[in-house]
Amino acid sequence: MTSTTTTSGTASRVSGDIGVGLISVGWMGKLHSRAYQSLPSVYPELGLSTRLVHAADTAADRVAYARDALGYERGSTDYREVLADPDVDVVSICAPNILHREIGVAAAQAGKHFWIEKPVGRDARETGEVAAAARAAGIVTSIGYNYRHAPAVEHVRDLVAQGVLGRITNVRAVFFAGYAAEPKGALSWRFKRELAGSGALGDLLSHVVDLVSYLIGPIAEVSALTSTVYTQRPILPMGSATHFAVIEDGELGPVENDDYAATLVRFSPTAQGPGPVGTLEASRTIVGPQCGLGFEL
């Protein structure tokens, strides 16, 4: 691939075959791979094609899956080999949150453009370190806040910006997922503070915050609470199954972060007057909605 990068860090031109590197072949690693593969058929006008070059995961069977099923040319159990591969132009960082800072900074220092999964680290300090490294390297980055690009969301954003909806006074948004609704749902890395940081707050509410900020503008004030609904779950080793797994009679370990997070927010003033107010909520243990992200203005 050839690319030209402007001083503001945005790519002005890319052409040819984009060499893709993948770090972590879990749930999102597969999804990113499918997205790259569909680029030429979904956006033929770009004249771009992708080549799945190099995938890494510490689980050897997932490396084999990346090569044999997803079609990567090379595989490795050390992510640094992906970053050192000269055929890799862009890297997808789909590792657990604990690794986002280390891998994000290393990818920037290797000069690789990257698409990193949210929440980009375990806290704001780690997010800031990845952002600073990317800025210093002048690379192009993207974060997995994928819902903002849904056509319906883009349309609402236009309606708000054009004033078609009048002055926005209230915002209500939720992300209710049931992946941990089952009390015997596995204790994956998502439930451990050291590996994930926060729970539903970083995993789900981060999408909501991104979405409403994209639609309305920045949030100026916030108060919040969190709750852990199930305090123990059956242990799941890293690199096996997914966070949807249910384990009967497994050894239990403590859930260390939140199953539910709610916030009361005030947005910054807009051109039409004082900032709107509203509520944002997320749960990973709700019974009913499997993956329901919605908002009302």
Ligand SMILES: NC(=O)c1ccc[n+]([C@@H]2O[C@H](COP(=O)([O-])OP(=O)(O)OC[C@H]3O[C@@H](n4cnc5c(N)ncnc54)[C@H](O)[C@@H]3O)[C@@H](O)[C@H]2O)c1
């Ligand atoms: N944008 C979205 O909608 C969305 C949805 C789900 C997950 N995510 C994010 O994607 C990331 C991954 O989540 P997931 O559900 O795919 O997790 P997962 O548990 O399915 O996969 C994680 C993978 O990382 C591998 N891994 C662990 N240590 C590693 C290391 N040192 N080097 C390389 N690989 C390593 C594991 O073996 C596993 O295969 C998380 O940050 C999560 O928040 C985003």
